[in-house]
Amino acid sequence: MPPPTPGSAAHSARPALYLHVGAAKSGTTFLQQVLWHNRDRLREHGVLFPGRDVASHARAAFDLRQTFFRDASDPAMRGAWPELVAEARAWRGTVILSQELFAPAPPHQIRQAMADLGFADVHVVFTVRDLGRQIPAHWQEDVKNRFTTSFDEFVAALRRRDWQDYESARLFWGLQDPVEVLARWGESLPPERVHVITLPRPGAPRDLLWRRFCAVTGLGAEDYDLSRTFANPSLGLSETQFLLRLNEALGDHVGWPVYNAHVKHFLAQQVLAGRPHPARIELPREHVPWATERAVETVEALRAAGYHVVGDLYELMPSAAAGPALGTAPAPPPDEARWAEMADVGVDAVAALLLRVRETGDRAAAVPGAGTAVRDRIDMLRAESADLLETTGRLVQDTVPLVERAKRTARERYQAAVRLRSAYRRIQGGTDRSGAKTRTR
Incomplete structure (x- = not known):
């Protein structure tokens, strides 16, 4: 329906x-x-x-x-x-x-x-x-x-x-x-x-x-x-045969994130799948x-x-x-090695991966500060950290007296408020200093 x-x-x-x-x-x-x-x-x-x-x-x-x-x-x-x-x-x-x-x-x-x-x-x-x-x-x-x-x-x-x-x-x-x-x-x-x-x-x-x-x-x-x-x-026959042998050579030495980004999505789906006139499986x-x-x-x-x-x-x-x-003529068996064609695929694969390495290096070089040697960069970070630590310590020292003064002021004001409240209660309630009731006339 x-x-x-x-x-x-x-x-x-x-x-x-x-x-x-x-x-x-x-x-x-x-x-x-x-x-x-x-x-x-x-x-x-x-x-x-x-x-x-x-x-x-x-x-x-x-x-x-x-x-x-x-x-x-x-x-x-x-x-x-x-x-x-x-x-x-x-x-x-x-x-x-x-x-x-x-x-x-x-x-x-x-x-x-x-x-x-x-x-x-x-x-x-x-x-x-x-x-x-x-x-x-x-x-x-x-x-x-x-x-x-x-x-x-x-x-x-x-x-x-x-x-x-x-x-x-x-x-x-x-x-x-x-x-x-x-x-x-x-x-x-x-x-x-x-x-x-x-x-x-x-x-x-x-x-x-x-x-x-x-x-x-x-x-x-x-x-x-x-x-x-x-x-x-889909990949052609020679492209698939090449990739199969690449997988065997890599084994478990390359983690999935790296394989997924560089082999599956880039090499297989962008480079190998785009080769002209592949032999169909x-x-x-x-x-x-x-x-x-x-x-x-x-x-x-x-x-x-x-x-x-x-x-x-x-x-x-x-x-x-x-x-x-x-x-x-029958199509070639999928497992019959086509070495000459696989070699041609391999040339394209190596060239594409090397160009990708160069492009990645160019992008990394464009990052500000990328030209500074790693050891020099670490020394710069250490110096900046030391300066930051010194500045923070100075701020703490400058801040402590202010805090102490605020504490003393609050304490003094609090004591005065207590005395005023006591006097007010004596006037309103007729109490003496000991808190006992007095007779009003």
Whole structure:
């Protein structure tokens, strides 16, 4: 059943809240960018996309799930979920939350989320893409997050019956399996308030995913500006192979904050992802039959659940991009080392990192006093500290006599006040110095 249009009578009786919980690498970044850059226009149409910044929803997801990246923490995460909920509660219209990191939440955390959002009619939204594209995309995303699992090991773990025993498989299915994710998130909801949006095939109009999202949330697709979104490209094969080996070489010698800033966000997402004409990572043909079989099971389960589907469930079948076209050479195996191409990637990576070091040094040199040697700077600080200590001591010495004089003055005045009060009482009450009553004549 399509949702009510924001601002309609049916909509205004009780606010609707659309919770977009995934899947990762299914156009979520694109949708989140559209929503964030159009948040003022959304408000004009009675719709809230809350948050202090574009990362607010990610922090809220981490806070709700009480987790973060391995061996790392973020103080800004604490309280991020209640903060987002409070902003949503204060809004009287439609609210949209979007973050794929909500997907892996276990049942007890989902129950907490639903209780916190009990002021609204919650709709759960899940965007899903075929496994032929998702498996390679998710593997390279793991590599960007310092994993060292080879592609063959990754797929083998996904196919195992005991996949829960493998971290890479748990992360994948916890984020990517629409049947399992929606069974958890949609457990307390009527099926018409659980929405599945299939990703269009390659070559479809760029705005088609946005139009499908609007069909679920009741937004007018034409009312919003899509020009400020940016692409979130996956790494190419050689770039991923290089980064995988870099992760192996770094091991645990580099902490997550440094890795996140310099390797993931700068090197991987800015430098390597922007290299021209990268070789695409494709699912090898020997895995396509299994992926197709899994897709058929997924489609049947989603249809049986009675969820609201926008798009075509057959788009979840691995497409031709998952294997070579008839009569063409097969795509290179993802684990087959492409040393010459990796060397070329390495040159770009080293050059980019050295330039980054120089730019960082230039910014540091522009700081006032940066040219002073460290030892000289310490000596200057010691001298300034000594001067400050001497000045403070002199002020204390100058202040003490003033305080003492104020104390004596107060004491003297207090004694005079006591004598005046005693005399006043004798006159009014007829008492002698000993306090005994005297007769008035």
